[in-house]
Amino acid sequence: MNLKKTILTASFLITGLGMVNAQQAAKHEDTEFYTPVPAKVTPGRTVADAPSDAVRLFDGKDLSQWVMTDDRTKPATWKVANGILTVDKTSGNIETKQSFNNYQLHLEWRIPANITGEGQARGNSGLFLASIGKGDAGYELQILDNYKNKTYTNGMAGSVYKQTTPLANPSRPAGEWQTYDVIWTAPTFNDDKTVKTPAKVTVLFNGVVVQNGFELKGPTQYVGQPSYKQAHGPSPIKLQAHGDKSEPLSFRNIWVREINEPK
Numbered sequence: 001m002n003l004k005k006t007i008l009t010a011s012f013l014i015t016g017l018g019m020v021n022a023q024q025a026a027k028h029e030d031t032e033f034y035t036p037v038p039a040k041v042t043p044g045r046t047v048a049d050a051p052s053d054a055v056r057l058f059d060g061k062d063l064s065q066w067v068m069t070d071d072r073t074k075p076a077t078w079k080v081a082n083g084i085l086t087v088d089k090t091s092g093n094i095e096t097k098q099s100f101n102n103y104q105l106h107l108e109w110r111i112p113a114n115i116t117g118e119g120q121a122r123g124n125s126g127l128f129l130a131s132i133g134k135g136d137a138g139y140e141l142q143i144l145d146n147y148k149n150k151t152y153t154n155g156m157a158g159s160v161y162k163q164t165t166p167l168a169n170p171s172r173p174a175g176e177w178q179t180y181d182v183i184w185t186a187p188t189f190n191d192d193k194t195v196k197t198p199a200k201v202t203v204l205f206n207g208v209v210v211q212n213g214f215e216l217k218g219p220t221q222y223v224g225q226p227s228y229k230q231a232h233g234p235s236p237i238k239l240q241a242h243g244d245k246s247e248p249l250s251f252r253n254i255w256v257r258e259i260n261e262p263k
């Protein structure tokens with residue numbers, strides 16, 4: 001072995017021994033943290049029950065948290081009776097006064113038992129996960145009667161409308177209450193307004209995962225390919241008054257929790 005090789009071998013052995021020593025010196029405490037401390041939250045008794053830190057968007061009493069989408073100076077005019085909210089198709093979409101970024105949301109919806117129509121014209125509404133303008137501008141999670149109603153699969157209940165098919169169809173028959181539990185990660189944008197990270201969504205429909213961290217291609221686009229054309233920050237949450245001729249559906253028990261990293 002020449003001198004150079006000897007030195008290399010020796011240094012390799014020393015480095016190796018050093019690694020072994022570093023391993024031995026590591027303690028389990030090194031990877032255990034005591035801060036930040038997660039905020040204390042009192043959970044609901046059921047998933048429908050709002051946790052203590054939730055914003056109740058509709059608690060059965062009134063629409064004080066909502067405005068008309070096309071004129072945000074106007075209070076929402078959908079009908080509230082017997083603890084439930086029913087779409088008024090003549091007045092247009094409604095959205096929250098407050099804006100949200102990343103959040104967890106619970107919402108219950110019911111298509112009336114006497115529903116008529118077929119395809120997209122049977123109990124159509126939508127939950128816009130972020131409203132980015134008037135009308136249907138935003139990212140739509142479809143609401144539709146798909147218990148026994150055929151339509152394009154990326155337009156079914158539980159689909160991110162015209163972007164992805166739900167992973168399952170756990171639809172209940174019209175007349176029964178159904179639930180959406182959503183985890184929404186808002187898109188982020190670069191200084192030049194191009195998209196930095198796409199929006200992401202996980203959805204449980206009647207407790208069944210139908211979207212699992214799906215990355216959205218952009219806001220919902222009825223014709224053509226979706227893409228991010230508009231940078232935006234925190235946005236309202238919107239409900240759709242679809243123009244189909246079928247009987248209007250109802251909502252109840254809507255709450256949202258902002259998802260913030262512990263400080």
Ligand code: MG
Nearest residue numbers: 124125126143
């Ligand atoms: Mg819709």
